Amino acid sequence: xxxxxxxxxxDARREGLVRILFLLMTALLVLPVLLILGVLVAKGGSALxxxxxxxxxxxxxxxxxxLPALVGTIWLVVIALIVSVPIxxxxxxxxxxxxxxxxxxxxxxxxxxxxxxxxxxxxxxxxVGAFVIFFGFxxxxxxxxxxxxxxxxxxxxxxxxxxLQAVPQSFREACWNMGATRWQTxxxxxxxxxxxxxxxxxxxxxxxxxxxxxxIMFTGAAFFLPFLPESVYDQTMAMSLxxxxxxxxVPNVPDNLPFGVALVLIGMVLAMNAISIAFxxxxxxxxxx
Amino acid sequence: MTDRKAxxxxxxxxxxxxxxxxxxxxxxxxxxSAILFIIGIFVFITREGFGFGEHFKAGEIFGSTRWAPTSDxxxxxxxxxxxxGTASVTGLAMLIAVPFSLGAAIxxxxxxxxxTREVLKVLVEMLAAIPSVVWGFIGLTxxxxxxxxxxxxxxxxxVLNSGLILGLMAAPIMTTIAEDALKAVPDSYREAAEALGATRWQVxxxxxxxxxxxxxxxxxxxxxxRGFGExxxxxxxxxxxxxxxxxxxDSVRALTATIAAELxxxxxxxxxxxxxxxxxxxxxxxxxxxxxxxxxxVRGIRKG
Amino acid sequence: xxTATPEIRVQNLSIQxxxxxxxxxxxxxxMPNEIFGIIGPANSGKTSFLKVLNRMDTFTPGMRFxxxxxxxxxxxxxxxxLYALRRRIGVVFxxxxxxxxxxxxxxxxxxxxxxxxxxxxxxAIVERCLRRAxxxxxxxxxxxxxxxxxxxGQQQRLTIARALSQxxxxxxxxxxxxxxxxxxxxxxxxxxxxxxxxxxxVLVTNLVQQARRLADRTAFFLMGECVSVSPTEALFxxxxxxRARDYVEGRFG
Ligand SMILES: Nc1ncnc2c1ncn2[C@@H]1O[C@H](COP(=O)(O)OP(=O)(O)OP(=O)(O)O)[C@@H](O)[C@H]1O
Ligand SMILES: [Mg+2]
Numbered sequence: 001x002x003x004x005x006x007x008x009x010x011d012a013r014r015e016g017l018v019r020i021l022f023l024l025m026t027a028l029l030v031l032p033v034l035l036i037l038g039v040l041v042a043k044g045g046s047a048l049x050x051x052x053x054x055x056x057x058x059x060x061x062x063x064x065x066x067l068p069a070l071v072g073t074i075w076l077v078v079i080a081l082i083v084s085v086p087i088x089x090x091x092x093x094x095x096x097x098x099x100x101x102x103x104x105x106x107x108x109x110x111x112x113x114x115x116x117x118x119x120x121x122x123x124x125x126x127x128v129g130a131f132v133i134f135f136g137f138x139x140x141x142x143x144x145x146x147x148x149x150x151x152x153x154x155x156x157x158x159x160x161x162x163x164l165q166a167v168p169q170s171f172r173e174a175c176w177n178m179g180a181t182r183w184q185t186x187x188x189x190x191x192x193x194x195x196x197x198x199x200x201x202x203x204x205x206x207x208x209x210x211x212x213x214x215x216i217m218f219t220g221a222a223f224f225l226p227f228l229p230e231s232v233y234d235q236t237m238a239m240s241l242x243x244x245x246x247x248x249x250v251p252n253v254p255d256n257l258p259f260g261v262a263l264v265l266i267g268m269v270l271a272m273n274a275i276s277i278a279f280x281x282x283x284x285x286x287x288x289x
Numbered sequence: 290m291t292d293r294k295a296x297x298x299x300x301x302x303x304x305x306x307x308x309x310x311x312x313x314x315x316x317x318x319x320x321x322s323a324i325l326f327i328i329g330i331f332v333f334i335t336r337e338g339f340g341f342g343e344h345f346k347a348g349e350i351f352g353s354t355r356w357a358p359t360s361d362x363x364x365x366x367x368x369x370x371x372x373x374g375t376a377s378v379t380g381l382a383m384l385i386a387v388p389f390s391l392g393a394a395i396x397x398x399x400x401x402x403x404x405t406r407e408v409l410k411v412l413v414e415m416l417a418a419i420p421s422v423v424w425g426f427i428g429l430t431x432x433x434x435x436x437x438x439x440x441x442x443x444x445x446x447x448v449l450n451s452g453l454i455l456g457l458m459a460a461p462i463m464t465t466i467a468e469d470a471l472k473a474v475p476d477s478y479r480e481a482a483e484a485l486g487a488t489r490w491q492v493x494x495x496x497x498x499x500x501x502x503x504x505x506x507x508x509x510x511x512x513x514x515r516g517f518g519e520x521x522x523x524x525x526x527x528x529x530x531x532x533x534x535x536x537x538x539d540s541v542r543a544l545t546a547t548i549a550a551e552l553x554x555x556x557x558x559x560x561x562x563x564x565x566x567x568x569x570x571x572x573x574x575x576x577x578x579x580x581x582x583x584x585x586x587v588r589g590i591r592k593g
Numbered sequence: 594x595x596t597a598t599p600e601i602r603v604q605n606l607s608i609q610x611x612x613x614x615x616x617x618x619x620x621x622x623x624m625p626n627e628i629f630g631i632i633g634p635a636n637s638g639k640t641s642f643l644k645v646l647n648r649m650d651t652f653t654p655g656m657r658f659x660x661x662x663x664x665x666x667x668x669x670x671x672x673x674x675l676y677a678l679r680r681r682i683g684v685v686f687x688x689x690x691x692x693x694x695x696x697x698x699x700x701x702x703x704x705x706x707x708x709x710x711x712x713x714x715x716x717a718i719v720e721r722c723l724r725r726a727x728x729x730x731x732x733x734x735x736x737x738x739x740x741x742x743x744x745x746g747q748q749q750r751l752t753i754a755r756a757l758s759q760x761x762x763x764x765x766x767x768x769x770x771x772x773x774x775x776x777x778x779x780x781x782x783x784x785x786x787x788x789x790x791x792x793x794x795v796l797v798t799n800l801v802q803q804a805r806r807l808a809d810r811t812a813f814f815l816m817g818e819c820v821s822v823s824p825t826e827a828l829f830x831x832x833x834x835x836r837a838r839d840y841v842e843g844r845f846g
Contacts, residue, residue, distance in 0.1 A: 015488040019400055025392030026401075029460050030412035033419070036427055090319025098313050099320065101654070110584055111323040117511065117580040118330060118573060119518025120421070121545045124552075125569040129333035133557070150326050157323065171741075174690040174752070177647060178703045178759055179680030181309035188702070193693050211420025214520040214545075218552050240422045247426050248525060262426050266419060273418045277411055288693045289741035302674050305706070309676075 040263045047260025056226045061250050066261060071228050072141075072236030073268075076216065077209045079145035079232065080152065085202055087149075088156025095157070096164040097172075097186055116154035120214040123151040127219040142232040144220025151215050152205050159201025163194040168289065196283050200276045207272035211265065213240040223249065239265045331573065338566025340558065345567075356531055356547070358561040366564050368571075370531045374541035377534045378523055379516040381452025386460045386516070387509055393460070394467035394508075399493050417461035421521040428454045428526025442538045446528035449537040454526050455516045463512035470504020471497055503586050510583040514576050520545040544568055600625045600763060600793040601646060604661035608641045611655040615641040618660070619819035621812060628785065628794045630808025630825060632801060634840070637814040639797045640686075643765045646795075647682050648675055664763065680707065683756030683792075687768040689748035691740030696723075696732050699740040699751055703759040718758055725788070726754035727780045746772040753781065757788075764788065767797045782807055801841045805829065813837035 051065055058064035091108070099105040127147030137143040167190050175185040222235040223245050229236040243265055246258045344366065353367025397409050428450050436445030474497050482492040498505070528540025529550060548565050555562040599622035608616040616638035623629040631639045641656075648669055650656040662669050664678065672678045680703070692699050700719045701709075709715055719736070723729040728750040732738070740751050749772045756764060766785075770778040785794060785807060798804050804811050804825055811825040813834065821834035828841050 011488050011491065015490050018490040019396075022392045022396035022400060025389050026396045026409055029389050029393050029457070029464070030409065030416060032457055033412055033416050036419070036423075036431075039427075039431055087319050087322050090316045091323060092319075094313075094316035094320035098316055105320075108320050108323050110581070111327040113584055114327055114577055114580045115323055117514045117518070117576050119520060119545055119576060121520040121548045122330065122334070122518070122569050122573050122576075125334050125337070125548065125566055126330040128552070129337040129566070130329060133337070134333060150330075153323070153326065170688065170690045171692055173649070173652065174692055174755075175702070176652060177649070177679060177684045177686075178706065178755060179676045179678075180702070180706055181305050181676050183309040183312040184305060184706060186312075189692055189694070207418055211418075211422070213420070213422040214549055217549065240420055243426055244422050244521065244525070247429055258426065258430070262423050266423050269418055269420055270415060273415060277414065288739060289691075301677070303677075306674050306676060 037266070040259055040266060044256055044259025044261075044263035047256040048263065052260060053264070057224070058226075061224060061246055062253050062257070066237075066239065066242060066264065068226060068228055069237040069239045069242040069261075070264075072221070073210055073239040075141050075229055075232075075236055076145050076148060076220070076238055077206055079141065080148040080209050081202070081206065083146060083149035084153045084156050084205065088153050088205075089160050089198065091153075091157045092160035092164060093186065096161050097182055097190065112154045112157055115150070116158070118151075120151065120212060123147055123215045124218055126150070127215060132219055138233065139218070139222075139235055140220050140233045141229055141236050142220070144216040144236075144238075145232075147215045147219045148209050148212060151212065152209050155205045155208055156201060159204060160194075160198045163197025163201065164190060166197060167193050171289075193288060196279065200279045200283070203272055203276040203279065207269045207276070210272070211240055211269045213238075213244055217241060239268070331570075334566050334569045334573065338563045338570060341560060341563035341567050344560050344564070354531070354533055356542075358551070358564055364560065368544070368568070370533055371542055371544045371547055371568075373533050374527065374531075375517060375523075375543040375545070377448045377541055378451045378455055378527060378543055379513065381448055381537065382455035382459055382516045383509070383513060385453065385456035386463055386512055389456075390460045390463035390508070390512065391467055391505060393464045394471060394505075395493060395498075397464070398468045398471035399489060399497065413461045413464050416457065417465070419458075421458065421519060422525075424454050424458055424522040425525030428522060432526065436538075440538065444528060444538075444540065446526055447538045447540050448527070448534050451523050451527040451541075451543075452537070454522050455519055458519060458522060459512040459516040462515050463508045466508035466511055467501075467505050470501040470508060473504060474500045503589055507583040507586045510579055510586070514579040514583070517579070518545060518572060518576055520549050524549050544572060548572075597625055598666050599623060599663075600665060601629075601795070602661065602663040602666075603642075603645075604663075606642070606645065606658060606660040606662050608638065608645060608656070608658045610641075610653075610657075614817055616658075616814075616817050616819070619814075621819060621822045623793060623795060625793050626789055626791075627809045628789055628796055628807050630804035630811035631795065631797045631814060632799070632804050632811060632840070633814030633820075634816075636816075638817045639814050640767055642814075643684065643767055643795065643797060645669065646763070646765060647679055647684055651675070680759055681761055682763045682765060683759045683761035684765045685749075685752050685756050685767060685769045687771050689745055689752050689772060691743050691748040691751050693739055693741040695737045696740050696743070696751065697736040700754050700758045703755060707759075722754040722757045725757055725781075725784045726750040727777050727784070728754055746774065746777075749773055750777070750781070760791075762792050764792050764794045765797075766794065768799055769796075770798075770800070770803070778803075813840065815840075 053065060053070065054067050055065035056067050095105065095108065124147065127143055131137045131143035131146045132139055171189050172185050175189055216238055220235055221238040221241045225235060225237050243258060243261045246253050246261055350366050350368055352369065353365060354370040355365040355367045356371055357365045397406060401409055432450045432453065433445035436442065436450055478496050478500060479492050482496045523543045524546035527543060527546065529542050529546055530540040532539050532541050534541050548568055552565050555565065601623035604620050606616065606619045607614065619642065633639055644650060644653065645658050645662050646664060646669065650658060669678060692702065697719055700722050701715045704715060704718050709718065720729060723732065728747060731747060740748065743751060749769065753769060770781065788794065796804065796808055808825045810822060811828060812822045813820045815836060821837050823833045827833045828837050831838055
């Protein structure tokens with residue numbers, strides 16, 4: 001294919017150079033992930049133990065574990081999911097299965113893009129203004145979870161819509177042609193063939209929600225509350241805010257403690273991500289058409 | 290079976306028909322909710338910040354670098370320094386993130402194959418998954434001493450630190466969207482150019498990049514939006530002191546970080562509290578415009 | 594000859610995709626229990642006509658139609674329950690679609706929609722429809738296999754079986770044998786001749802001889818126009834429109 005004219009040699013050499021340049025740029029982007037993980041493990045690994053995970057902080061948060069923060073994060077994530085997943089799936093179903101191509105649909109799409117792009121601190125202000133004050137939830141798990149739910153709603157919508165649209169249109173038309181309603185088609189063919197894709201997105205949402213800090217700072221997460229929440233109207237500690245607090249607000253923290261917190265947080269988040277990625281890869285292998 | 294044929298149910302709206310109708314109404318509400326939430330964000334933030342009107346002096350707000358809402362004698366709400374803080378950090382972040390993200394997107398979309406490609410994509414996703422408070426923590430504990438040592442400066446929490454961090458944070462979203470834009474260029478374009486004997490890079494530069502131009506622009510815009518709105522990482526890594534930066538080693542304070550740091554200390558309804566909500570409106574408006582622009586550009590692609 | 598009310602009646606039917614006219618001013622009737630053939634070169638509007646009867650315009654972007662299109666004596670736009678209309682009409686389109694359900698569930702889909710629940714009854718329907726579609730022998734041992742993973746020809750016959758499982762009063766076939774071998778095609782054709790007792794069949798085909806074998810009357814479409822409707826044999830004896838005769842004799846260019 002190649003003839004060794006000078007021009008082609010030059011092109012080939014440049015091709016090689018460009019390739020290496022772009023590879024380097026990519027590597028410089030992704031290497032920090034590995035570096036960061038390495039440093040966190042090296043510096044925080046020594047803090048990890050069962051006690052660290054399952055006891056409460058002591059001595060003004062300079063010792064002890066992070067149980068209340070861990071439990072609090074679970075509360076926040078679960079309630080946020082209970083709110084956002086049904087709404088998100090409904091919205092995605094609407095956009096993918098029902099919406100006509102009109103200005104309203106375009107407006108909804110624009111709103112979703114915007115919802116995803118609004119800074120997290122603005123979501124926090126919204127949470128304060130709407131849930132804490134207007135709806136009277138006070139600073140509570142409820143208010144914080146709702147704020148998180150609104151913030152992560154676009155993640156659910158977009159990933160669900162993608163999963164739905166991966167089901168070929170011809171399947172829908174075949175059902176419609178037999179007289180199935182849109183809902184019957186969704187229930188019998190579309191959802192069963194996209195549910196794993198939808199779950200992948202939900203897992204991704206869990207990982208996002210667990211790591212958020214700004215939206216919960218003023219809506220329901222507390223700096224220090226060494227007991228477990230009992231109802232959704234309680235405040236709670238949370239992993240992400242706990243990391244911020246031990247890293248910036250508490251004097252005389254032993255060096256490995258904040259690294260340990262960071263390690264647990266990032267471990268949680270990346271584990272969720274890994275599950276979602278593995279799930280997706282498995283899905284791609286398992287072809288149904 | 291024959292009775293079904295005899296009675297074609299022409300006009301009978303059966304259970305199936307009504308359930309479909311009910312579901313369509315339900316999911317429509319879900320769809321509309323996105324719009325309601327956007328409006329809700331605007332309304333509720335405005336509602337809290339509205340009372341600031343009486344303290345609103347445009348000249349002071351947009352003309353002064355003095356942000357001193359807690360001053361007893363002379364509370365001042367100049368946001369110039371905060372804007373400069375946000376702009377310098379976001380600007381530096383983009384300086385880093387734009388070339389690297391586009392480079393990575395080109396590599397992943399055009400050069401990498403099979404396994405390598407999958408691994409790189411997963412790594413980019415992991416980069417995107419790291420929570421912002423962890424990034425801030427890294428800026429605080431790893432980058433800070435590193436900058437102090439390397440550049441021999443007294444403090445490492447500065448524009449450089451938070452710009453680097455923010456660059457890494459904005460990179461994955463830009464890479465992903467840019468890669469999508471490149472992938473959206475039909476393979477037939479590439480094949481046509483390759484048939485003429487062009488190398489991969491020539492194909493990319495002459496054919497793929499021009500065709501994906503708008504998508505790449507949208508990717509950059511969304512990256513800017515991301516960097517601009519980032520809160521925790523900037524709060525922790527920028528030094529958080531009010532400054533008009535003159536060098537990358539100056540500490541600065543960003544708009545977002547100001548809200549995060551001060552909201553907890555204000556009394557509900559006080560002018561300071563209201564001023565923070567006004568900052569929120571400003572942030573909301575700017576990101577809205579950025580997203581709108583990106584959306585219009587992407588829509589332009591689909592039409593063109 | 595005509596005493597019964599027509600099963601399908603179109604009057605001045607025009608179909609458009611956006612600005613593009615696919616069929617202009619077609620008028621004819623299809624009688625109950627007849628096999629009505631439609632032939633014509635590519636892009637002449639045959640498929641578009643079938644789509645109107647089943648109201649597929651509701652999910653085909655840009656598709657509109659005007660004029661009269663009646664099924665069972667009622668305009669298709671006046672049915673308050675669109676799904677009931679579609680349940681009455683079985684369709685088989687040239688691109689085979691096996692749903693990603695088991696073969697059994699593919700064929701049981703429509704009966705279940707219609708409320709059939711009994712296992713024995715469903716079993717009987719599934720077997721009968723698969724036999725009629727000449728697919729039973731090939732799949733009877735793997736009714737649990739995914740319909741979407743069958744071969745192209747098998748999927749096409751599965752689609753036929755599904756259409757039959759609706760027990761439709763009208764069956765619309767659009768080049769149903771495109772991916773099916775000649776011997777199997779013949780078997781299905783024999784079934785169609787029997788099915789005529791139970792339903793009205795509209796058969797769009799590119800195979801002139803297939804129309805000749807099966808159709809009582811045949812319409813000839815040309816470039817979005819219904820040129821002629823005549824007893825099928827008339828096309829071959831030269832009593833029909835000269836353009837139609839040219840087409841069936843292969844003198845069309
Ligand atoms: N979904 C669509 N969108 C736009 N135009 C369409 C669509 N479907 C068909 N057309 C156009 O309408 C005209 C008639 O198409 P139709 O499919 O009815 O022809 P046909 O007679 O069935 O042809 P063939 O023998 O190739 O199947 C064609 O010009 C075609 O390009
Ligand atoms: Mg056709």
